[in-house]
Amino acid sequence: MAMPERHVDRAVVLGGSLAGLLAANVLAEFYPEVLVVDRDQLAGVAGYRRGVPHGRHAHGLVARGHQILEETFPGLTADMEADGIRPGDFSANIRWHFNGMRLRPGKTGLLSVPCTRPVIERHVRERVEKIPAVRFLEGYDILGLEATADAGRVVGARVQRRDGGSAPEVLAADLVIDTTGRGSRTPTWLAELGYAPPAEDRVKVDLAYTTRHFRVPSDPFGDDIAIIAAATPSHPRGAFFYRLPGGGDRVELSLTGVLGDHPPSDPEGFMEFTRSLPVPEIYESVRDAEPLDDAVTFRFPASVRRRYERLTRFPEGFLVMGDAVCSFNPVYAQGMTVSALESVTLREHLGENRVPRPLEFFRKISGQIDSPWEFAATADLGYPGVEGHRTAKVRMINSYVGLVQRAAVHDAGLTNALIRVAGLMDEPTSLLHPATMLRVLRRSRRRPGPSATPAAPVAARD
Numbered sequence: 219m220a221m222p223e224r225h226v227d228r229a230v231v232l233g234g235s236l237a238g239l240l241a242a243n244v245l246a247e248f249y250p251e252v253l254v255v256d257r258d259q260l261a262g263v264a265g266y267r268r269g270v271p272h273g274r275h276a277h278g279l280v281a282r283g284h285q286i287l288e289e290t291f292p293g294l295t296a297d298m299e300a301d302g303i304r305p306g307d308f309s310a311n312i313r314w315h316f317n318g319m320r321l322r323p324g325k326t327g328l329l330s331v332p333c334t335r336p337v338i339e340r341h342v343r344e345r346v347e348k349i350p351a352v353r354f355l356e357g358y359d360i361l362g363l364e365a366t367a368d369a370g371r372v373v374g375a376r377v378q379r380r381d382g383g384s385a386p387e388v389l390a391a392d393l394v395i396d397t398t399g400r401g402s403r404t405p406t407w408l409a410e411l412g413y414a415p416p417a418e419d420r421v422k423v424d425l426a427y428t429t430r431h432f433r434v435p436s437d438p439f440g441d442d443i444a445i446i447a448a449a450t451p452s453h454p455r456g457a458f459f460y461r462l463p464g465g466g467d468r469v470e471l472s473l474t475g476v477l478g479d480h481p482p483s484d485p486e487g488f489m490e491f492t493r494s495l496p497v498p499e500i501y502e503s504v505r506d507a508e509p510l511d512d513a514v515t516f517r518f519p520a521s522v523r524r525r526y527e528r529l530t531r532f533p534e535g536f537l538v539m540g541d542a543v544c545s546f547n548p549v550y551a552q553g554m555t556v557s558a559l560e561s562v563t564l565r566e567h568l569g570e571n572r573v574p575r576p577l578e579f580f581r582k583i584s585g586q587i588d589s590p591w592e593f594a595a596t597a598d599l600g601y602p603g604v605e606g607h608r609t610a611k612v613r614m615i616n617s618y619v620g621l622v623q624r625a626a627v628h629d630a631g632l633t634n635a636l637i638r639v640a641g642l643m644d645e646p647t648s649l650l651h652p653a654t655m656l657r658v659l660r661r662s663r664r665r666p667g668p669s670a671t672p673a674a675p676v677a678a679r680d
Contacts, residue, residue, distance in 0.1 A: 227251065230375050230391040232360050234260045236339055236554055237540025238397035239346045240561035243290065245393070246351040248568045253389055254346075255355045255377055261347060277335040278444075278458075281308055281328035281641030283555030286562060291345045298331065298341055302464030305329045306443035309630070309637045313445045316623040317452050318496030324630025326637055332444050332460045334470070338554070355389075357381070360398065362407055364388050365533060369411040372536035393573050395537045395564075397557075400522065402542035413531055419523040421595045422605050423547055426480035428515045429472040430488060431462065432507035438469070438499060447497040449474055449549060450623070451600045451616075455481075455491065456549065459500050471504060474549055477603040483513040521547045521598070523591055527584040532576040539564070543580075544587050547598060552590040555642050559586045593639070593646050615646075618658075622649055625661030632657060 229245040231238045234256035245252045254260070279287070284305075288295050295305060306312065308328040314321040331338075346352055357380045364374035374390040396404050405415035438445070439461055449456030456474040473481035473491055481491045493501045523544045526532070540557045560583045567574035567582070599606050600616040626632040635654060638644040648654070 226390045226392055228253065228389075228391045229393040229395070230255065230389050232375060232394065232396045233398035233540075233542075234258065234343075234354065234356075235397050235399055235540060235557075236342060237399075237542075237557035237560070238395075239339070239342050240290070240557060241395050241397055241539055241564060242352050243346050243349065244561050244565045244568065245395075246346075246349045247565070248572055249392070250351055252349075252352045253355055253391075254352060255358050255360060255375065255389070257357065257359055257380060259356045260343060260354045261356065277333065277338060277554075278551050279331040279333075279338060280551050280555050281326075281330065281638070281643050283558045283642070284329050284331055286555070286558040287342065290558075290561070291342065294341060294345070295329070295331070298333065298337070301337065301341070303331060303333045303337065304443055304461070304463075305331045308641055309633050311441065311443045313442055314633065314637075315445075315447045315497045316626075317450050317620070319624070319627045321623070321626040321633040321636070322628060322630045324634045326634045328637070328641055328643065330443065330641075333463050337463055360403075361386055362403075362410065363394065363533075363536065364390075365411055369413075369533060371534040391535070393535055393537070395539055396542050397538075397540045399541040400545040402524075402538065404538050404542060405524070408532075411533060413533065414529060416524040416526045416529055419525065419591075419595075420520045421547070421598050422520040423476050423518065423598050423601075424478050424520075425474060425476050425518040425547060425549065426515055427472050427474055427518070427548070428481035428483050428488060428491075428513050429470060430513040431510040432469050432471065432504050433467050433510055434469050434503055434507045435467075436503075437467070438503035445497065445500060447495050447500065449476065450620075451602070453496045454479065454601065455495055457492070457495055457497070457500055459503070468510065469503070469507075471500070476601060480515065480517070481513075483515050485509070485513070488513045518548060521545060521591075521594060523587065525584075527577070527580040529577065529580075532580075534576065535573055537564075537574065537576055537579055539583070543583065544591060546590065547594050550590070550594045550597070550640070552594065552642065556587060556590055559583075559642075589645055590642060619649070621662040622658050625658045625664075627661075628664050629657060629661045632661065 228251040229249045231242050231254045234254050242252050242254050308326050308330040310323050310325045358377045361376040363372050365372050372394050374388045375394050378386045408415050444460035447457040458472045462468040475481050539560050546552045563582050567579050596612050596615050598604050599608055599612050639646050
C-alpha cells in the first residue's frame with residue numbers, strides 16, 4: 219500500500235559504498251537524519267566486504283578524486299599516511315609502462331594514493347560515522363521503493379533485516395538515493411512504478427582481475443610507489459604492482475586480461491601469466507617470493523552507462539549515483555573519482571532545493587560522466603575483439619593516443635599530459651593542443667632507447 223506524501227525530514231541512502239558514504243556526508247548538511255542501509259556490516263570493518271566484489275583487487279585514487287576527498291575531509295591524507303599508506307607523485311613515483319615501454323617520468327605535483335579498497339572505505343566511513351545525523355542500518359536487504367498513490371513521488375524505501383525472522387519495514391524519507399552499484403535494481407523499480415527504464419550503453423570487455431599477495435625477498439620499488447603495466451591493444455595483458463599499506467616486504471599484484479584471456483588463479487598459471495608480461499621486473503620480483511594467500515579472480519563483463527538523463531519522466535524524491543548510474547572499466551580507476559564529483563553536484567543541487575529535481579541532477583552528472591566514459595570506451599574500442607561501432611573519430615583518437623604514448627617514452631612533459639588526463643584533471647581534448655601535437659609528432663618518430671625497448675615476454679627469452 220502506497221504511503222501518503224508527507225514531510226519527514228529524513229534522507230535514506232541505499233548502499234554503504236564509497237558513493238553512498240559521500241552522499242550521506244553531503245545529505246547530513248541538509249537533513250537532521252540520514253540513514254545508510256546496507257546488507258553488510260559497515261561500522262568497524264577493516265577488511266573486505268562481500269558487497270564490494272572488486273574490493274580484493276588493486277585500487278588507486280586518482281588525482282582529482284584525491285583532491286575532492288581531501289577538501290571534503292581535511293586531514294584525510296595525513297590519516298591514511300599514518301595508517302602506512304604512502305602517496306606519491308602520479309608520474310614521478312609510478313613506473314608507467316605502455317606498449318611494453320616505460321614512459322619518461324616527470325613531476326606533476328599531483329598525488330596518487332595506491333591502497334586497498336577496504337582502507338579507502340574505512341577512512342572515509344570513520345569520518346562519516348562521526349556525523350551526528352548519520353546512522354547505519356546494517357544487515358538489511360533492500361526490497362524496493364515506497365511511492366505515493368500516483369507514483370509521482372518516492373516517499374521511502376522498503377527494507378528487511380537479514381536475520382530471517384523480521385518482517386519488511388518502510389523507511390519514510392523525503393529523499394532516497396540509490397548507490398547500490400552495478401547491481402542496482404532501479405530500472406526494475408521504475409518499471410514497477412509505471413516508468414520507462416533508462417537506455418543503456420554497454421562496452422563488452424570481458425575483463426578479469428586476478429590478485430595475489432606476496433612477501434618479496436628484496437624491495438622492487440625503491441622510491442617509487444607502484445609499477446603499472448598498462449594494458450593496450452598491442453600488449454593486452456596488464457598488471458598493477460605495489461607495496462601494501464604499512465611498508466615492509468608485503469606486496470599486492472593484480473593481473474588483468476581482457477576478452478577472455480583471463481589471468482589464472484592456480485599458482486602455476488598465475489606465475490606464467492606474470493612471466494608473459496612485457497615488464498620483466500614484475501615477474502623477477504615475485505618468482506622467488508613467498509605467497510601470502512591464494513589468488514582470487516574478479517570478472518567484469520562490460521562497462522555500463524544507464525542514461526537516466528535521457529528520460530522524460532522520473533519520480534520526485536529519488537536519485538541514483540555512483541556505479542548504479544555508470545560502471546566504468548576498473549582498469550582506468552575512474553569510478554571512485556566520478557562518485558566524488560557527483561557528490562559535489564549533489565551538494566550544489568541540495569543548496570537550491572532540499573529535494574533536488576531528478577532529471578536536472580541527472581543531466582548535470584551526465585556532463586561529468588561524459589569525458590571519463592568516452593575516454594574509457596574509446597580506449598576499449600581499440601581492441602579489435604571488443605564489440606562496438608568504430609567511427610572515424612574513434613579510430614583517429616586511438617591512433618593518436620598511441621603516438622602520444624610512444625612519444626612520452628622520450629618526453630616527461632607528454633607523460634605528465636597523459637597523467638593529467640588519466641587523473642581527470644584535464645579533458646582529453648587537452649592532448650590536441652597544437653603545441654602538444656607538434657611535440658607528439660616530433661617525439662614519436664624517435665626510436666626507443668635501450669631502456670625503453672619493448673620487452674618480450676620472459677618465457678620467450680628462455
